[in-house]
Amino acid sequence: MARLAGAALMDARPDLTEFGARLAVARIAKTFKLSRPARKLGAESLAEFGRRSIVSIRTEPRFPSDSRVVATLLFAVAAATATSACSSEPGSGTPPDGNGSGTGGSASAGTSGGSNSSGASSGGAVGAGGSGSVTGGASTVGGASASGGLPTSGGMSSSGAAGTPSPSTGGSAGNAGTGGTPAGGAATGGAGGASTTSEHLPGVVIRDAAKGTASCVPLCRVNVDPALDPEKDDWSFESGQSCVIPTTPTSKNQSCTTNEPLPPAPSVPGVVVVDSGTTRCAPLCTITTNVANDPDGDGWSYENSTSCVIPGTPTASNQACKTGEPIPPPEPRPGVLINIDADPDAECVPLCKVVTTPSDPKAPDWGYENNASCLLPASTSAMGKMPCTFNAEPPVYKPPALTGTKVKDGFYTENGKLNDAYGNAFVMRGVNNAHIYFDTSARYLAWQALDNIATYKTNTIRVVWDTTGTAALLSEVLYRVVELKMVPIVELHDVTGNQDANRLLDMAKYYTKADVKQVLTDFRAYLLINIANEWSGTSNYASAYQAAIKQLRDNGINHTLVIDASGYGQDASSIFNNATTLTNADSQKNLLFSVHMYGQYGSAAAVDAVLAQAQSSAVPLIVGEFGHQLGGAPVAWQDILAKCQTRNIGYIAWSWMGNDSMNMQLDMAAAWEGPLTSWGQNVLTGSNGIQQTAKKASIFN
Numbered sequence: 001m002a003r004l005a006g007a008a009l010m011d012a013r014p015d016l017t018e019f020g021a022r023l024a025v026a027r028i029a030k031t032f033k034l035s036r037p038a039r040k041l042g043a044e045s046l047a048e049f050g051r052r053s054i055v056s057i058r059t060e061p062r063f064p065s066d067s068r069v070v071a072t073l074l075f076a077v078a079a080a081t082a083t084s085a086c087s088s089e090p091g092s093g094t095p096p097d098g099n100g101s102g103t104g105g106s107a108s109a110g111t112s113g114g115s116n117s118s119g120a121s122s123g124g125a126v127g128a129g130g131s132g133s134v135t136g137g138a139s140t141v142g143g144a145s146a147s148g149g150l151p152t153s154g155g156m157s158s159s160g161a162a163g164t165p166s167p168s169t170g171g172s173a174g175n176a177g178t179g180g181t182p183a184g185g186a187a188t189g190g191a192g193g194a195s196t197t198s199e200h201l202p203g204v205v206i207r208d209a210a211k212g213t214a215s216c217v218p219l220c221r222v223n224v225d226p227a228l229d230p231e232k233d234d235w236s237f238e239s240g241q242s243c244v245i246p247t248t249p250t251s252k253n254q255s256c257t258t259n260e261p262l263p264p265a266p267s268v269p270g271v272v273v274v275d276s277g278t279t280r281c282a283p284l285c286t287i288t289t290n291v292a293n294d295p296d297g298d299g300w301s302y303e304n305s306t307s308c309v310i311p312g313t314p315t316a317s318n319q320a321c322k323t324g325e326p327i328p329p330p331e332p333r334p335g336v337l338i339n340i341d342a343d344p345d346a347e348c349v350p351l352c353k354v355v356t357t358p359s360d361p362k363a364p365d366w367g368y369e370n371n372a373s374c375l376l377p378a379s380t381s382a383m384g385k386m387p388c389t390f391n392a393e394p395p396v397y398k399p400p401a402l403t404g405t406k407v408k409d410g411f412y413t414e415n416g417k418l419n420d421a422y423g424n425a426f427v428m429r430g431v432n433n434a435h436i437y438f439d440t441s442a443r444y445l446a447w448q449a450l451d452n453i454a455t456y457k458t459n460t461i462r463v464v465w466d467t468t469g470t471a472a473l474l475s476e477v478l479y480r481v482v483e484l485k486m487v488p489i490v491e492l493h494d495v496t497g498n499q500d501a502n503r504l505l506d507m508a509k510y511y512t513k514a515d516v517k518q519v520l521t522d523f524r525a526y527l528l529i530n531i532a533n534e535w536s537g538t539s540n541y542a543s544a545y546q547a548a549i550k551q552l553r554d555n556g557i558n559h560t561l562v563i564d565a566s567g568y569g570q571d572a573s574s575i576f577n578n579a580t581t582l583t584n585a586d587s588q589k590n591l592l593f594s595v596h597m598y599g600q601y602g603s604a605a606a607v608d609a610v611l612a613q614a615q616s617s618a619v620p621l622i623v624g625e626f627g628h629q630l631g632g633a634p635v636a637w638q639d640i641l642a643k644c645q646t647r648n649i650g651y652i653a654w655s656w657m658g659n660d661s662m663n664m665q666l667d668m669a670a671a672w673e674g675p676l677t678s679w680g681q682n683v684l685t686g687s688n689g690i691q692q693t694a695k696k697a698s699i700f701n
Contacts, residue, residue, distance in 0.1 A: 198259055199258060199259065200257050200258060200259050200260060201218040201219070201221075201257065201258045201259075202218065202219050202255070202257060202258075203216045203217050203218040203219055203244070203255075203256050203257060203258050204216070204217060204219065204244055204250065204251055204252075204253035204254060204255060204256060205217075205253050205254040205255075205256050205262060205263070205265075205304075205305065206244075206250075206253065206305055207304075207305035207306065208305075209305070209306065214262055214305075215262075216256035216257065216258050216259075216260070216262060217242060217243065217244055217258075218238075218239075218241070218243045218244070218258050219243060219244050219245075219246050219251060220236045220238055220243040220244065220245050220246065221238065221243075222238050223236040223237075223238060223243070223245055224245065224246050224247075225245075226245050226247055226248050229245055229248070234248035234249060234250035234251065235250070249287050249303060252286070252287055252303065252304065253303075253304045253305060254266060254304060265323070265324055266323075266324070267322045267323055267324040267325055268283045268284070268286075268322065268323050269283070269284050269320065269321075269322060270282050270283040270284055270309070270320075270321050270322065270323050271284065271309055271315065271316060271317075271318035271319060271320060271321060272318050272319040272320075272321050272327060272328070272370075272371065273309070273315065273318060273371060274371045279327055279371075280327070281321035281322065281323045281324075281325070281327060282307060282308065282309050282323075283303075283304070283306065283308045283309070283323050284308060284309050284310075284311055284316060285301045285303055285308035285309060285310050285311065286303065286308075287301075287303050288301035288303065288308070288310055289310065289311050289312075290310075290312075291310055291311075291312045291313055293310075294310050294313065299313030299314060299315040299316065300315070314354050314355055314369050315369075317353065317354045317369060317370065318369070318370045318371060319331050319370060330391040331391060332389045332390065332391050332392045333350040333351070333353070333370070333389070333390040333391055334350070334351050334387065334389065334390070335348045335349050335350045335351055335375075335387070335388045335389060335390035336348070336349065336351060336375060336382055336385035336386060336387055336388060337385055337386040337387075337388045337442050337444065338375070338381060338382075338385055338442045339440075339441040339442035339443075346386070346441075346442035346444070347442070348388035348389065348390050348392075349372075349373065349374065349375055349390065350370070350372055350374045350375070350390035350391075351374060351375055351376075351377050351382060352367040352369055352374035352375065352376050352377065353369065353370075353374075354369050355367035355368065355369045355374065355376070356376070357376075358376070359373075364379070365379035365380060365381040365382065366379075366381075372390075385442065385444075386442070386444040386447070386448070395476075397475035397476050397478070397479035397522075398475075398479070398522045399478075399479060399482045399483075399522065399523055399525070399526055401525070402421055402422075402525050402699055404422055404699075405422070406421045406422060406525075407419070407421060407422060407423035408421050408423075409421060409524050409525060409558065410524045410525045410526070410527065410558075410559055410560065411426070411487075411527075411528055411559070411560040411590075412560060412588075412590050413560060413589075413590055413591060413592055413620040415618055416614070416615065416617075416618030416619060416620050416621075417620060417648075418560070418592055418620055418622075418650070420697045420698055420699045421525050421699055422698050422699060424697075424698040425648070426459075426487070426650075426697045426698075427648050427649070427650050427695065428459065428460040428487070428622055428650025428651065428652060429457075429458065429459050429460060429650065429651065429690040429693055429694035429695075430458055430459065430460025430461055430462060430486075430487075430489075430650070430651070430652040430653070430690075431453050431458055431460075431461060431462070431652065431653055431655065431656050431668065431683075431690075432462045432464060432625060432652055432653065432654045432655035432656065433446045433449065433450070433453065433461050433462070433463065433464060433655065433656045434446055434464040434655060434656070434657075434658045435447065435463050435464055435465060435469075435477050436464055436465045436466050436468070436469050436493065437464070437658060438657075438658050438672075439473060439477060440469075440473070445657075445658075445672045446477075446656070446657075446658070446672070447476070447477060447480060448672055448673055449656055449657065449669070449672040449673060450480055450481060450484055450486075451484065451673070452669070452672075452673050452674075453486075453656060454484040454485070454486060456684040456685065456690055456691045456694075457690060457691050457694040457696075458486055458684075458690050458694060459485075459486055459487060459690075459694045459695065459696050459697060460486060460487045460488075460489065460650070460652055461481045461486050461487070461488050461489070462489045462491060462530070462624065462625075462652045463477055463478070463481070463488050463489065463490045463491065464491065464493055464533075464655070465490050465491060465492055465493065466492055466493045466494045467492060467494050467506070467507070467510045470515075471513070471515035471516045471518065471519050472515075474490070474516065474519050475519040475522065475523075478490070478519065478523050478526075478527060482523065482526050485696055485697075485700040487526060487527075487528070487697050488523070488526065488527050488528075489527070489528040489529070489530050489562060489652075490520075490527065490528075490529055490530065491530030491531075491532070491533045491562070492507045492510060492530075492531070492532050492533060493533045494506075494507065494532070495507060495532050495533070495534075495535045496533050496534045496535075496568070497534060497535075497536050497568055498535055498536065499535075499536055499537045499538065499540070500537075501537060501540050501543065501544035501547065503535075504531070504532055504535050504537070504544045504545070504547075504548050505544070505547055505548055505551060507531055507532040507535075507548065508531060508547075508548040508549075508551040508552050509551060511529060511531075511552060511555075511557055512551065512552065512555035512557065517555065517556070517557065520557060520559065521556075524558070524559060525699060526699065527559055528559060528560045528561075528562055528592065529552075529557065529559045529560070529561055529562065530561075530562035530563075530564065530594065530624070531545070531548055531549075531552070531561055531562065531563060531564075532548075532564065533564060533569070534564050534568045534569040534596065535564065535566075536566045536567055536568055536571075537566060538566060538574075541566050541574050541578060542578045542581050542582060545563055545578070545582055546581075546582065546585045549561060549582065549585060549586050549591075550585070553586065553587045553588060558588050558590070559590070560590050560591070560592050561586070561590065561591050561592070562591075562592045562593070562594050562622075562624070563575070563582065563591060563592070563593050563594065564593075564594050564595075564596065564624065565593070565594065565595045565596065568596065568598075569594065569595060569596030569624065569625060570595065570596055570597065570598060570599075570600045570601070572595045572610045572613075575593045575595065575619065575621070576613060576614075576617065576619060579591075579593060579617075579619045591620070592620045592621075592622065593614075593619060593620060593621050593622075594621070594622050594623070594624030594625075595610055595621065595622075595623055595624065596623070596624055596625035596626065597610075597623055597625070597626040597635060597640055598625075598626065598627060598630040598633070598635055599630050599631065599633035599635070601626070601635055601636055601640070602633060602634050602635060602636055603636055603639075604636050604639035604643075606636070607636050607639045607640050607643055608639065608643050611643050611644065611647050611649055612647070614649065615647050615649070621649060622649065622650040622651065622652065623640055623644060623649065623650070623651040623652065624652050625652065625653075625654040625655075626640050626651065626653060626654060627653070627654050627666045627679070628665075628666075628679055628682065629665065630663070630666075631662075637682065637683075638682075638687075638688075641683070641686070641687070641688035641689060642687075642688045644688075645688045645693050653668065653683040653690075654666055655667070655668065656668050656669055656672075656680075657669045657671070657672055665679065666679060667679070667680075668680030668683060668684065
């Protein structure tokens with residue numbers, strides 16, 4: 001075969017010597033490990049040799065460029081030549097690579113002409129006196145004319161018939177071949193027709209994400225064994241074009257048919273991911289489904305022309321979605337409130353659900369899943385924190401509107417008494433709670449204590465606050481107080497003991513800030529406003545408070561305003577001397593006065609004198625703070641409880657917890673949610689205490 005093929009190669013390439021042509025054939029045969037018998041004879045073996053060689057020689061760098069150039073022609077000629085020399089039966093040629101086809105002559109010794117990758121078709125071999133016919137093969141580059149068959153016995157030559165179009169490729173017919181010579185000269189077949197690409201073949205969709213393009217690539221029909229894929233990239237080359245080898249991962253792409261419109265991309269299960277700030281639905285892998293097969297451990301693989309998430313990986317636990325459909329809104333996740341970057345307002349961060357180890361050794365309390373950092377549930381940062389819902393709609397801390405028949409929009413004073421919006425008297429039995437100091441930085445300690453405080457039938461919470469407090473946190477605290485059916489009084493602690501009238505006016509201006517005012521307005525039916533804690537002006541007491549009241553009323557703050565006595569709240573005379581003046585200056589006539597009873601009220605007589613005067617003069621009054629002692633000076637606290645109960649005057653004890661070391665004896669609880677101290681027991685559960693005497697405001701009925 002090497003001799004015959006070499007001769008044919010020399011005919012096709014006159015520039016090659018006989019030795020060079022034979023050497024090229026031998027080299028190729030050896031490279032492809034063609035068995036020695038197959039090199040000598042056997043049409044089927046030679047055809048297989050041709051198919052394997054033509055496919056692989058295009059990509060095999062081992063062959064010199066000269067061999068690659070002539071390889072296609074070589075194998076077609078070699079197969080035809082060897083078959084002509086060895087066969088005595090007519091047959092049909094098998095077109096390697098699908099680049100052309102031909103049928104053998106009608107003479108008894110005629111054989112089929114094989115087509116080659118350049119589209120040339122071989123003429124049929126001429127038999128003894130026979131009339132051979134050739135078929136013009138389809139060509140991807142315009143068919144070159146093929147050599148006619150060699151006669152087996154020096155018979156008379158005859159001209160080949162005109163070529164016909166290849167039915168598989170629609171090539172145009174070749175011209176008629178010229179007759180062979182009696183001496184065995186080669187007859188020239190017709191020129192192969194130009195091919196088209198109108199075939200409708202099974203294929204798969206290949207998408208190029210970078211270019212934004214997609215095409216239908218046929219599945220290989222000859223090269224169907226992935227084991228023979230030299231580059232292991234799922235691809236081969238047939239019929240003048242690339243094709244995808246069946247049973248490879250790429251062959252599992254979406255099905256399509258060549259030369260037909262691409263099918264719409266299917267909607268498949270996926271998970272929501274964020275890539276470079278873009279949220280998208282990434283499909284779950286359907287071929288690579290074993291985490292152990294994840295080559296780089298990142299939870300990703302590649303299928304169907306796109307990246308996919310391997311099931312069972314942390315990324316696969318992200319929120320579910322369907323590709324090609326709108327991204328669903330973020331799903332709510334359990335979280336905790338923590339303070340980040342010294343932000344005064346707490347932030348809700350999710351708790352890790354799948355991840356159990358830190359994503360960064362430098363941040364041992366943190367993991368990463370579902371496109372967000374998360375706190376490991378058992379970590380120090382997560383323990384003891386307020387629960388929240390991550391990705392939930394921002395909560396609206398707005399109390400329910402009153403449904404009964406209101407007399408006023410909120411609390412109001414009349415004839416020395418405090419009434420609620422339904423017109424019913426309300427007597428305070430409450431506790432001071434230091435929210436501004438212990439609810440910031442995501443601690444929420446005072447906030448969490450409210451549940452415990454409410455269990456003792458407490459009906460009032462004096463919310464210790466200052467002008468650093470945000471409107472958002474204030475609304476959250478007020479909402480929880482109201483939710484527990486307690487009446488909130490907000491007070492500003494900034495100017496305790498201060499005598500500067502401008503500073504008092506600053507307190508009023510805080511309440512008129514747009515965001516704070518909105519919160520106060522939302523809680524109009526439930527809330528009282530204590531302008532300033534223990535502002536202690538003397539001669540300017542009345543004028544300073546008149547200015548503060550006007551500031552509030554002119555800006556639409558119509559709540560009951562609570563005004564502390566001077567002298568750190570203990571000078572009751574400042575109230576009685578100025579109550580009428582201040583009330584007349586108030587456009588709403590809605591003031592409540594507050595005295596704080598500490599060292600100046602060490603006797604029952606001192607306590608009752610103030611309470612009796614308030615009652616006789618119809619000055620609406622509460623005891624806004626009191627303790628059992630202060631700085632070692634005793635306070636007649638039992639008389640405060642008893643006399644307030646007798647005279648229906650409200651009281652608010654100082655304080656639940658959080659006092660400094662000098663005043664910690666005034667803590668009513670040993671822990672924010674813990675047991676009561678002796679002072680707490682006296683006020684909450686003792687005789688005339690809160691649990692025994694308190695009644696809820698009728699607005700909560």
